Amino acid sequence: MSCHYLRNAACCVGKLAAVILLIVVTPILRADPAAAQGNDEAYTAKILEFTTEPFFLTPYVDHLPESATVPTPLDVLGHIAGAADVLSYPEEVDEYMRAVAAASPRVEVYSLGRSEEGREMILVVVAEQETITRLDEYKAMLAALADPRVTSEAQAEQLIDSAKPIYWATGAIHSGETGSPEMLMELVYRLAVEESDFISSIRDNAIVMVTPVIEVDGRAKQVDVHMAKRKDPDANVPSRLLYWGKYVAHDNNRDGISLGLKLSQHVMRTFLEYKPTVFHDLHESASYLYTSTGRGPYNAWVDPIVINEWSNIAYQEVREMAAFGVPGVYTHDYYDGWGPNYMFWVANMHNAIGRFYETQGAGDGSTRVLRTNVERNWSRPNTPLPEVMWSIRNNVNLQQSTLLIAMNYVAAHRREFLRNFYRKSQRSVAKATAEGPAAYVFPASDDKPGQQARLLQLLQRMGVEVHRADRSFTAEGNEYGAGSYVVRMDQPYSRAADMLLDKQYYNPNDPRPYDDVGWTLGPLYGAVTVRIEDPAILSQRMTLVRDAIAAPGGIENRNRPVFLVRYNADNNLAAFRFAHPELKIAAAERSFTVDGIDFGAGSFVIRSEDNAGDLAPVLEQAAARYGFFAYGTSSAPDVPIHPVVTPRAAVMHTWSNAQSEGWLRLGLDEYAIPYDYISVQDVRDEPNLIDKYDVIVMGPSSDDALSILYGVTGDQPLPWRSSELTPNLGAQDETDDMRGGLELEGILNLANFVKAGGTFITIANSSSLPTHFGLTPGIGIKQTPDLWARGGVFRVQLKDKQSPLAYGYGDELGVYFNTAPVFQAQSTGGRRFGGFGAAEAAATGGPGSTTARRSGRGGSDEEDIVQGRPRNLGQAGVEQSRSDEPGAATERRGDAGAVASYRTVFAFATDPEELLISGGIMNGQEMAGAPALVDVPLDAGHVIMFSFNPFWRSETLGSYALVFNALMHHGNLSPAVTDEEVAAQSSGATR
Numbered sequence: 001m002s003c004h005y006l007r008n009a010a011c012c013v014g015k016l017a018a019v020i021l022l023i024v025v026t027p028i029l030r031a032d033p034a035a036a037q038g039n040d041e042a043y044t045a046k047i048l049e050f051t052t053e054p055f056f057l058t059p060y061v062d063h064l065p066e067s068a069t070v071p072t073p074l075d076v077l078g079h080i081a082g083a084a085d086v087l088s089y090p091e092e093v094d095e096y097m098r099a100v101a102a103a104s105p106r107v108e109v110y111s112l113g114r115s116e117e118g119r120e121m122i123l124v125v126v127a128e129q130e131t132i133t134r135l136d137e138y139k140a141m142l143a144a145l146a147d148p149r150v151t152s153e154a155q156a157e158q159l160i161d162s163a164k165p166i167y168w169a170t171g172a173i174h175s176g177e178t179g180s181p182e183m184l185m186e187l188v189y190r191l192a193v194e195e196s197d198f199i200s201s202i203r204d205n206a207i208v209m210v211t212p213v214i215e216v217d218g219r220a221k222q223v224d225v226h227m228a229k230r231k232d233p234d235a236n237v238p239s240r241l242l243y244w245g246k247y248v249a250h251d252n253n254r255d256g257i258s259l260g261l262k263l264s265q266h267v268m269r270t271f272l273e274y275k276p277t278v279f280h281d282l283h284e285s286a287s288y289l290y291t292s293t294g295r296g297p298y299n300a301w302v303d304p305i306v307i308n309e310w311s312n313i314a315y316q317e318v319r320e321m322a323a324f325g326v327p328g329v330y331t332h333d334y335y336d337g338w339g340p341n342y343m344f345w346v347a348n349m350h351n352a353i354g355r356f357y358e359t360q361g362a363g364d365g366s367t368r369v370l371r372t373n374v375e376r377n378w379s380r381p382n383t384p385l386p387e388v389m390w391s392i393r394n395n396v397n398l399q400q401s402t403l404l405i406a407m408n409y410v411a412a413h414r415r416e417f418l419r420n421f422y423r424k425s426q427r428s429v430a431k432a433t434a435e436g437p438a439a440y441v442f443p444a445s446d447d448k449p450g451q452q453a454r455l456l457q458l459l460q461r462m463g464v465e466v467h468r469a470d471r472s473f474t475a476e477g478n479e480y481g482a483g484s485y486v487v488r489m490d491q492p493y494s495r496a497a498d499m500l501l502d503k504q505y506y507n508p509n510d511p512r513p514y515d516d517v518g519w520t521l522g523p524l525y526g527a528v529t530v531r532i533e534d535p536a537i538l539s540q541r542m543t544l545v546r547d548a549i550a551a552p553g554g555i556e557n558r559n560r561p562v563f564l565v566r567y568n569a570d571n572n573l574a575a576f577r578f579a580h581p582e583l584k585i586a587a588a589e590r591s592f593t594v595d596g597i598d599f600g601a602g603s604f605v606i607r608s609e610d611n612a613g614d615l616a617p618v619l620e621q622a623a624a625r626y627g628f629f630a631y632g633t634s635s636a637p638d639v640p641i642h643p644v645v646t647p648r649a650a651v652m653h654t655w656s657n658a659q660s661e662g663w664l665r666l667g668l669d670e671y672a673i674p675y676d677y678i679s680v681q682d683v684r685d686e687p688n689l690i691d692k693y694d695v696i697v698m699g700p701s702s703d704d705a706l707s708i709l710y711g712v713t714g715d716q717p718l719p720w721r722s723s724e725l726t727p728n729l730g731a732q733d734e735t736d737d738m739r740g741g742l743e744l745e746g747i748l749n750l751a752n753f754v755k756a757g758g759t760f761i762t763i764a765n766s767s768s769l770p771t772h773f774g775l776t777p778g779i780g781i782k783q784t785p786d787l788w789a790r791g792g793v794f795r796v797q798l799k800d801k802q803s804p805l806a807y808g809y810g811d812e813l814g815v816y817f818n819t820a821p822v823f824q825a826q827s828t829g830g831r832r833f834g835g836f837g838a839a840e841a842a843a844t845g846g847p848g849s850t851t852a853r854r855s856g857r858g859g860s861d862e863e864d865i866v867q868g869r870p871r872n873l874g875q876a877g878v879e880q881s882r883s884d885e886p887g888a889a890t891e892r893r894g895d896a897g898a899v900a901s902y903r904t905v906f907a908f909a910t911d912p913e914e915l916l917i918s919g920g921i922m923n924g925q926e927m928a929g930a931p932a933l934v935d936v937p938l939d940a941g942h943v944i945m946f947s948f949n950p951f952w953r954s955e956t957l958g959s960y961a962l963v964f965n966a967l968m969h970h971g972n973l974s975p976a977v978t979d980e981e982v983a984a985q986s987s988g989a990t991r
């Protein structure tokens with residue numbers, strides 16, 4: 001009680017102080033609030049009505065200027081921005097923006113493109129009229145500043161005089177964070193009509209771009225849910241969204257590395273077109289407004305200038321808001337600034353400034369009591385209050401005021417920001433010969449040209465230039481064939497490429513990471529990348545590739561009766577197979593050689609005698625499209641074969657969480673692998689699953705098997721479907737009642753499905769389900785209390801070359817793993833799996849068990865490099881290193897295993913020191929040698945469990961084919977083995 005009383009007392013003191021501050025400070029700072037321009041009195045009255053406290057107002061938003069021509073949100077939508085209990089649909093926001101554009105010569109609206117569900121994303125551009133009419137010239141100026149190879153310093157200085165920085169603000173990427181689209185409508189109006197010096201300066205000296213809703217699909221669903229209750233108090237709608245976009249929810253802003261989602265693709269393309277100086281993403285989760293700087297360890301590949309710019313702008317915002325007496329505005333907190341997977345990193349990757357806010361949430365738009373409990377500390381001297389009334393208008397006030405401060409600051413210091421932009425671009429070009437590396441080579445000898453092409457395409461989509469070697473060359477002692485691709489580091493976007501291709505090292509003793517800590521794309525895509533430090537490579541003869549890179553394909557010996565296709569786990573081969581279900585294709589169960597060409601196990605054998613019609617034209621067209629060679633021969637190889645099937649597949653989801661499994665669907669859809677999308681309830685209610693499906697895949701879901709069993713709870717039915725009040729729900733799947741889970745019936749149905757010959761695949765934590773309920777005898781999940789293995793790239797080693805799951809893969813693979821689950825043999829009569837005991841591992845030291853170096857670029861045994869200056873500044877040259885080559889052979893093999901009823905296809909590296917490819921690790925002995933991909937036969941069927949996640953954020957294209965293999969070889973997962981192999985297995989050798 002006394003505590004409560006004290007909180008209230010403190011609250012009152014705080015209010016009083018803030019009011020006094022407001023009175024004292026406001027008249028001084030608010031020098032000329034557009035004296036000649038009147039206010040829209042009705043609108044202004046509503047601003048004051050919906051703001052709960054005077055200290056949540058600033059001079060920038062405590063009024064709305066009137067305009068004789070330009071409509072306000074109140075005029076068009078019937079409510080002001082931040083009116084209580086109202087949220088606007090994306091199409092209403094668009095309608096408003098287009099109304100402003102129609103009325104104001106200072107505003108234009110462009111389409112950014114459409115979402116997966118077909119909704120439009122827009123780009124609003126605001127500037128003074130002359131700038132709008134000459135927008136292409138201003139874009140050209142920024143493009144010139146972006147490329148110092150064609151723009152001299154003297155030319156740059158001239159451009160800096162006339163060019164204008166672009167400030168791009170984006171709203172509502174996170175659907176539950178609802179205030180920004182409302183705020184951005186008012187911001188656009190204010191920028192278009194207000195004549196105060198403060199606003200005019202932004203309009204005259206900068207160009208503002210606004211995308212009011214990034215996640216248009218999620219916003220539509222969110223407004224459905226929040227407004228339904230207001231339209232009908234009896235409406236029965238879910239309190240939160242299960243789905244936002246077609247694929248993922250909150251993870252939609254973690255797609256910046258691989259651009260799997262339309263929203264990321266549209267933002268990237270538009271960014272490269274306009275080259276904004278600042279990109280600013282609006283979020284809501286902190287009291288009352290956090291402006292991003294992060295607290296490190298900062299990304300080791302950006303120019304230190306950009307890190308300074310984050311702080312520079314943030315300090316201005318915090319300083320001004322504090323001076324206005326607004327409590328709770330702060331910086332230096334909240335996230336690390338390490339990973340480039342956030343959408344706003346589109347800017348940081350490209351020499352611009354990427355930033356975000358976390359404002360106190362607007363929620364469903366209602367006004368409510370807000371309690372916070374934040375102790376004052378060095379980064380939060382101005383704490384939020386213990387208790388206030390909070391409204392969506394407060395949210396609009398804080399976001400808008402602070403954003404205007406940032407825009408005004410960038411406009412006022414436009415020369416400095418443009419000069420910094422040019423300088424950062426210069427230093428990116430100089431990187432090749434200063435801090436290095438000089439280039440990355442994608443060798444022509446890579447045996448996965450399709451995967452290589454896919455990664456290079458991604459770099460191209462990020463604006464990175466890719467060259468092709470005109471002839472063979474030697475670099476750092478290695479020979480690379482003609483046609484090898486070279487990503488030069490003497491280009492403006494070298495940092496984007498280096499950031500994605502280099503290795504990361506994150507020291508676990510650094511502040512807790514906010515997200516993934518390793519993402520090296522070469523291993524994750526299954527492509528060989530070689531980091532070259534010697535600048536001599538830059539003078540090799542090479543040609544810029546202007547078209548989208550694709551793997552070559554074709555047909556040889558077209559008049560032969562049998563065609564062979566080398567299987568290399570290229571995702572496009574699965575795409576080809578599923579695109580032609582009518583083709584009879586067999587897989588070779590052993591490797592073989594024909595006409596001196598080696599074909600690995602899993603290679604396709606396509607025989608005329610099995611197929612009607614002429615194969616050659618079909619294969620010729622497919623080979624060109626999917627990038628493979630069909631090699632004609634007179635007879636099939638003398639090896640055992642089995643059919644490559646196109647099974648009836650289903651992806652099973654829960655009604656509790658559909659976030660991570662969305663990345664699985666996205667990967668399947670990219671390669672047009674067909675599947676039914678079913679819920680745990682469908683499985684619960686279908687005793688004869690085998691009549692419908694051959695393979696059921698469960699994406700990542702929950703590490704608690706019982707929560708999958710029980711599912712969603714509640715007192716009354718919870719529909720997820722389209723209705724009059726919720727027209728946007730139900731797009732992915734529908735139900736009248738989300739309550740309940742898989743239930744024991746579902747477990748039984750799954751068990752019967754597998755026993756009858758079905759294949760059940762679980763990914764990452766969903767493996768809790770089959771292990772918990774006894775569907776995987778002999779293997780379970782191990783407790784790893786001391787393991788630190790945050791999302792990163794880890795090394796797995798091939799243990800079972802016979803398994804069709806491994807077709808096309810080499811001895812090693814880089815996979816995405818995050819913390820859990822770690823599998824281990826369970827005592828079903830065999831001995832304990834794994835020969836590497838904890839005590840033994842601890843004694844070896846190294847990165848598996850110690851923390852050897854600071855967070856930075858490179859592997860755990862490499863040196864960090866400071867960006868933006870010569871590598872040898874004050875230090876001797878360091879030992880050269882190469883990026884990881886996942887295909888490289890290694891002699892180190894697992895040496896122990898139980899007599900198990902399951903097959904370990906891949907296991908984590910046995911040596912803790914070799915586990916980590918990119919990211920961080922501590923106590924790696926807890927996962928070293930653990931089975932990473934297992935195949936558990938159960939009667940006639942199989943349960944396949946992944947410890948790592950083969951479908952993570954479109955970053956893991958090199959492990960997609962493990963699941964594709966499971967699909968294509970369903971029914972043939974246990975090919976016949978030789979007598980020797982059987983003998984070896986029963987004597988306890990590793991499988």
Ligand SMILES: [Zn+2]
Pocket residue numbers: 174177282283284285
């Ligand atoms: Zn957010």
